[in-house]
Structure formats: structure tokens, C-alpha cells
Amino acid sequence: MSEGSGLVKGLEGVVAAETALCDLDGAGGRLAYRGYDIAELARQATYEEVAHILWRGELPARAQLDGFTAELIAARPIPEPLLAAFRLLPKTVDPMRALQLSASLLGAFDPDAADNSAEANFRKALRLTSQLATAICAHHRIRLGKDPAPPSKDLGHSANFLFMLTGERPSPVNVRAFDASLILYAEHEMNASTFTTRVIASTLSDMHSAVAGGIGAIKGSLHGGAGEAVMRTLQEIGTVENVDAFVERALAQKRRLMGFGHRVYRGGDPRAAVLHGLAEEACRQSGQGMWFEMAVKLHEQVNRAKGLIPNVDFYSAPLFYALGIPVDLFTPVIVAGRIAGWTAHLLEQYQDNRLIRPRGHYTGPGRRPFVPLEKR
Numbered sequence: 001m002s003e004g005s006g007l008v009k010g011l012e013g014v015v016a017a018e019t020a021l022c023d024l025d026g027a028g029g030r031l032a033y034r035g036y037d038i039a040e041l042a043r044q045a046t047y048e049e050v051a052h053i054l055w056r057g058e059l060p061a062r063a064q065l066d067g068f069t070a071e072l073i074a075a076r077p078i079p080e081p082l083l084a085a086f087r088l089l090p091k092t093v094d095p096m097r098a099l100q101l102s103a104s105l106l107g108a109f110d111p112d113a114a115d116n117s118a119e120a121n122f123r124k125a126l127r128l129t130s131q132l133a134t135a136i137c138a139h140h141r142i143r144l145g146k147d148p149a150p151p152s153k154d155l156g157h158s159a160n161f162l163f164m165l166t167g168e169r170p171s172p173v174n175v176r177a178f179d180a181s182l183i184l185y186a187e188h189e190m191n192a193s194t195f196t197t198r199v200i201a202s203t204l205s206d207m208h209s210a211v212a213g214g215i216g217a218i219k220g221s222l223h224g225g226a227g228e229a230v231m232r233t234l235q236e237i238g239t240v241e242n243v244d245a246f247v248e249r250a251l252a253q254k255r256r257l258m259g260f261g262h263r264v265y266r267g268g269d270p271r272a273a274v275l276h277g278l279a280e281e282a283c284r285q286s287g288q289g290m291w292f293e294m295a296v297k298l299h300e301q302v303n304r305a306k307g308l309i310p311n312v313d314f315y316s317a318p319l320f321y322a323l324g325i326p327v328d329l330f331t332p333v334i335v336a337g338r339i340a341g342w343t344a345h346l347l348e349q350y351q352d353n354r355l356i357r358p359r360g361h362y363t364g365p366g367r368r369p370f371v372p373l374e375k376r
């Protein structure tokens, strides 16, 4: 496009779709899924209930929840060829690459793979949510040279995740904290990865392809990859006493501080406020209060010096670490939460689709004649 550009760099502030899923008030620092405040959901709901709200619109009644939970449990196993593929991968492979491969391969075995009807997509959303959790844990254990821990038939979604990761039944307090963090990650309006999934679906491609694209988008350090980067920063700092010198150095080097800043929230990210409390409890209970104290000091110093707010990925880092999640699994865990939101957006996109096809503002050379090879 060469006439009047109308360029909005980074699509800041551009409204790209209608959605009934997530009410994000950036100025007020408030966030609700279908009208339910996220702090209340993190405190009282389960991830299964949140997935039901996102996909079906309402909180499930007891009998609905029982049936829905049974379907999620039944969908947990992953096909043997996916486990075989994990065994063929280099042990050093980035777990996000293994996860992206999982989304594609699960599509190859999904009975509804090419069916974009609402009911088929609901079934795929449910299967992907259960199966990606299994895939993350199975790949992790295989890369450690262990056998995968088969999914439980009775534990809830989050308890089962921690069980499949470690092979041991997790404590109720760890399950609660992990479940709350999956809830906080479940949905976030038109963020980069969700937008990616919607762009892919808008071509009438299928849900597994859209999710594989979303996984590629979320892994970058400006998006979900920031959580892992926060933990690596805390490890680099090493002790609470080193925070001041680190911040001074980082500011002098104009370094981008991971876990800080947000495109939409100005006053504060409401998810970070909830995660702050969860991280404090988990760090103290696991005898790793140092990471929390370091994070709080870093937050204070960066906020004072640059006015930057911590985003969702800041306090989730010490929280996940205290829960025993390996640092390179932080982003896969974020996907394990976000899958419910991605797939809910995909249900919306297929329901009221129009190809997403923006324009580019052309800045290259003017028209010129082609020069044959022998004359160049």
C-alpha cells in the first residue's frame, strides 16, 4: 500500500475483533472473564470451571461440572507416536519446540481434525487442553531419561499436571497455587498469541494449526517467554543485597527488564497482584523466601526508577520456581493455562469469521525495469 499509510505500529490500540470472553480495563487495572473478576476466580474457582465459563459461557452446575470433568479426564492420554517422537528429539531441545510439535501431531490423530463445526471445535478444545498438559509432562520426563507418568484418572486438572511432572501426588497447597496461576493465565483478550491463533483460524485453517501458531507466538521473550527470563534475571542477581547494583547497571545499559511493562495496563496488572500473594506463600513454605524478597526489591527499585509495573510474568516466576517447575517449563506451563483462552477465541472466530488481512505501508524503491542476469 503506498497511499496515506494509516500505519499503527504494533497495532497499538487497534480493535481487531468483538469478544465476549475477557473484559480488560487497562486504565483501571481490572480484568474479568465473562464478567467474573479474575481475583475471585483465582481464589474460588477451579481451572475446569474457568474452561467451562470460557467455552460454554456460564459456570457449570454440579452435574454439568461432573460430566465436563469426566470428559477432560478421558481426554488426557496422548497417542503413542507422540511419545515416540519425544524419544527421537535431541535431549536438549527447547520444550516449547516439543510442545509446538505436539499440537501439530495431536492434530494428525484427532478424529475431528478437519471439522470446523462448533461442536467439533468444542471437542478439540477440550482434548487439546488435556492432551497438551500430558504432552508437556511426558516430554519433560522423557528428556530426563524417565518414563512418562501416565495421567491420573481421578485427580483434578492441576493436581494431575503436577503428578505427571514429578510422578508424585502434590500437596493440596501447591495444587491450589498452581491452579490459581493457570486460571490467571487462561485468557487475556487480544494478546499477540491469541491474535495469532485468530489470524490462522480466519483463513479457515483448523484448530490444531492455530494452536501450533499460538505456541510459536507466545514463546518470545516479549510475551510468555518473559517468565523464564525473569527467573534467569533473579538467578543472575543472586542475592537480595545485589538488587541495587543490578538495577543501576541495567538502567545504565538501557537493558529491557523482563516481567516489567505492558502494552495495555498502565496503573498495574491485576494478575500480578494476585500472583504476588501466591508467590510469597509458596516461596516461604518451600523455604525459598529469598526469591520472593529479591523480586519485591527489584519491583520496588524498577518502579521507582522507571515507573514500570510488573506484569503477569513477574511474580509467576518465583511462584513456579517455588512449586518445583523447571525454569524452561515456565512458558509451556503458561501455554497449559492459555490453551483454554486460545480455543475459546477460536470458537468465537469460527462463529463469526472474516479473513484477517491487514495492509502494509510500502517503503521500498519506485517502479523500475527488470535487469537481465548478464547485464547486472
Ligand code: ACO
Pocket: 010, 191, 221, 222, 223, 224, 226, 255, 256, 257, 258, 259, 260, 261, 262, 263, 264, 308, 311, 312, 313
Ligand atoms: N524494560 C525497560 N524499558 C521498558 C520496558 C522494560 N520491560 N518496557 C517498556 N519499556 C520502555 C521502552 O524502552 C520504551 O521506552 P522509550 O519510549 O524511551 O524507548 C517505552 O517503555 C515503551 O516501550 P515499548 O516496547 O514501545 O512498549 P510496548 O507496549 O510495545 O511493549 C512490552 C510492551 C513488550 C510488554 C514491554 O513492556 C516489554 O518489553 N516488557 C518486557 C518483556 C515482558 O515482560 N513481556 C511480558 C509481557 S506480558 C505478556 O505476556 C504479553
